[in-house]
Amino acid sequence: MTTSYDSFQKRRLRSSYVSVIISIAIVLFMVGVLGIILLKSTQVANHFKEEVVMSLFLKDDVTKEKIEGFRKALLEKEYTKSIFYISKEEAALAYKKDLGEDFLEFLGDNPLKNGVDLYLKAAYVTPEKMENLEKEFLNNAFIADVSYDKPLVKQLTKNIQRISFWLLIISGFFAIIAIILINSSIRLSIYAKRFNIKTMQMVGATKSFIRKPFIWQSIKLGFIAALIALAGIATVVYYVNKYVPTLQLTQDYITLGYVVGGVIITSFIITWISTYFATQRFLNLQTNDLYY
Incomplete structure (x- = not known):
């Protein structure tokens, strides 16, 4: 039992x-x-955040030495993930490929500017932080204009x-x-x-x-x-x-x-x-x- x-x-x-x-x-x-x-x-x-690009268009009188110094300074910033320098000639070739015709033949001169494509770290891809960076860059003596997709960043x-x-x-x-x-x-x-x-x-x-x-x-x-x-x-x-x-x-x-x-x-x-x-x-x- x-x-x-x-x-x-x-x-x-x-x-x-x-x-x-x-x-x-x-x-x-x-x-x-x-x-x-x-x-x-x-x-x-x-x-997806780090795929957003901020394009910095440089003034025409900025020399190659200054551009290289500016590029190195950007690389040391805490918000930078990667950067790519695009000359006005490279930009013209890209536009020519997209349009399917040589627009320089009509214009006679290259109106594009040398630029830097800046990719930010994810933490900095917000409307507020990118607006602050835009203001900071526009105050830079080397930069003529700043462009990025604001509606995309907000959405x-x-x-x-x-x-x-x-x-x-x-x-x-x-x-x-x-x-x-x-x-x-x-x-x-x-x-x-x-x-x-x-x-x-x-x-x-x-x-x-x-x-x-x-x-x-x-x-x-x-x-x-x-x-x-x-x-x-x-x-x-x-x-x-x-x-x-x-x-x-x-x-x-x-x-x-x-x-x-x-x-x-x-x-x-x-x-x-x-x-x-x-x-x-x-x-x-x-x-x-x-x-x-």
Whole structure:
């Protein structure tokens, strides 16, 4: 009879552990996938921002030596990602190719100016910062005019802010769900051992001594769940990279490193905190309250 009961208890315990692992793994999988979306969306947004060009048209009397000095000074600025010098002759050839005819034959003289195409770092591609840079450049003695697509910058900034806002809302929602689900799963597994907890407490075991094995057990279960979740995330990354190679997910080691680290750390923190408070609850209960 006792052997049969012990066997039943062991099966029940294993079933409880499996349910906890599966619950945590599913939640961590969702958190990991959402983390990839957040990180890649930021990178994609920055990529589009850094494709915006600010053209600086130089005055005709600026010598090549001064242009070279100006170019080197621009490269040292914190807002510069890259720059390209375009001479008036190169600009004329480009216009000729676009128009399909030599406009210089009609004009007789090249009206274009030497210029520098400035590509800014993503953090500086906002309407306010680019307007400030425009004013700064127009006060420069070398620069005749500044040109960039202002409507595009405004629309790009607006769309990125809107998308970022909703992604943060969704992330917060999933984070709350993750905490609730993992906490509920762990509490149910500890609930099955509430009488063991009270028995240990009655024979003189301290609260920290009772909590310790439960916390370590939950952390181990959380780690196993994290490995399962990462295996699922790896599968998703593989197939997304296969069908959408432009995202270069498998080559983005920084993003993947953040996701792996985030999933493992999240599993550790949530399981530790949930187990601590779950055991604390049963430790503070009176014996008669354990039956409810």
